[in-house]
Amino acid sequence: MRYKQLTLEKRYHISALQKAGLNQKEVANELGVHPSTISRELRRNNDKIRGYNAELAQIISTKTEMQKRKRHSLTKPIEKYIRAKLKQDWSPEQISGRMKLDTGVSVVHETIYRYIYTNKKNGGKLYQYLRHKNKKYHKRSNDYMARGTIIDRIMIDKRPKIVEKKSRIGDWEIDTVVGKDHKGFLVTVVDRKSKFAIIKNVPTKHAEVVTQALIEMLTPMKKITHTITSDNGKEFAYHKQVVAALNTDFYFANPYHSWERGLNEHTNGLIRQYLPKKSTFLNVSKDEIIMIQNRLNNRPRKILGYKTPYEVFFSEMSKKLAS
Numbered sequence: 001m002r003y004k005q006l007t008l009e010k011r012y013h014i015s016a017l018q019k020a021g022l023n024q025k026e027v028a029n030e031l032g033v034h035p036s037t038i039s040r041e042l043r044r045n046n047d048k049i050r051g052y053n054a055e056l057a058q059i060i061s062t063k064t065e066m067q068k069r070k071r072h073s074l075t076k077p078i079e080k081y082i083r084a085k086l087k088q089d090w091s092p093e094q095i096s097g098r099m100k101l102d103t104g105v106s107v108v109h110e111t112i113y114r115y116i117y118t119n120k121k122n123g124g125k126l127y128q129y130l131r132h133k134n135k136k137y138h139k140r141s142n143d144y145m146a147r148g149t150i151i152d153r154i155m156i157d158k159r160p161k162i163v164e165k166k167s168r169i170g171d172w173e174i175d176t177v178v179g180k181d182h183k184g185f186l187v188t189v190v191d192r193k194s195k196f197a198i199i200k201n202v203p204t205k206h207a208e209v210v211t212q213a214l215i216e217m218l219t220p221m222k223k224i225t226h227t228i229t230s231d232n233g234k235e236f237a238y239h240k241q242v243v244a245a246l247n248t249d250f251y252f253a254n255p256y257h258s259w260e261r262g263l264n265e266h267t268n269g270l271i272r273q274y275l276p277k278k279s280t281f282l283n284v285s286k287d288e289i290i291m292i293q294n295r296l297n298n299r300p301r302k303i304l305g306y307k308t309p310y311e312v313f314f315s316e317m318s319k320k321l322a323s
Helices: 008-019 024-031 035-045 054-072 076-086 092-103 109-121 142-146 207-224 239-246 258-271 286-297 309-322
Strands: 171-178 185-191 197-202 227-230 249-252
Touching (some): 008 035, 185 207, 227 258, 239 249, 286 309
Parallel strands (some): 227 249
């Protein structure tokens, strides 16, 4: 026997039959419902003092149903919220998680995907805001090891264990992103705990240029900077200058161990959403870089409880500077 939604009329009937002394199975047979329906109804709505109250049970049922509809249906304001966040390059999962914090309404990300694909079926363009990650990973060639040896490197094995825990801000991963045909470069810096990213456009990847860029980028964060971790690129050959300027420690990941700097690799991939591999960086303006940086730092992240990197980083920074 299938479950049937109880109406107010049936709830009055339950109340009358119960007062007449019928047991739950007899009440179920009389109403033509499964005994478990009556059992749940009485268990949920039975007051120890006044017993079963049909009107109160109906009010509670209606309220619960409205809450379910509110949680799962897409109202006009929620559709507007979804559209706005898609245009800020948020993923459906990020929208779903953050929506709960911003509006108090919960819509699962599968519902948002269905909304997007229904929009596409009807000729809409919302699907164009989705990030597609079907590009093949390009493994670095064997000449990576032949880029030269950096003097006085301290390898990641010597890095304090606390850095792995991601329990504090100020442990940075750094890298460079190369434009098409090696025309233009980006220096990227990402905080391991908050995922807060800083990006700077530089004309060359020469060590002196990258060193100066790093010092400029992290000087405002000098008081809370603990460690920096990079790959073994020759652009980081002047790491000692960075250490001296920022009063920090500098570590190098092992060659071919990209997972040791996974966050930075991931962030560089997100930057490629705005600056694809086919593009050069020569004509990328400072305003464009700031726009990309702001987009990344103001996206909610699941790993941060759907807070944004910006919110987490500056909240932690203010606490640290106040202590």
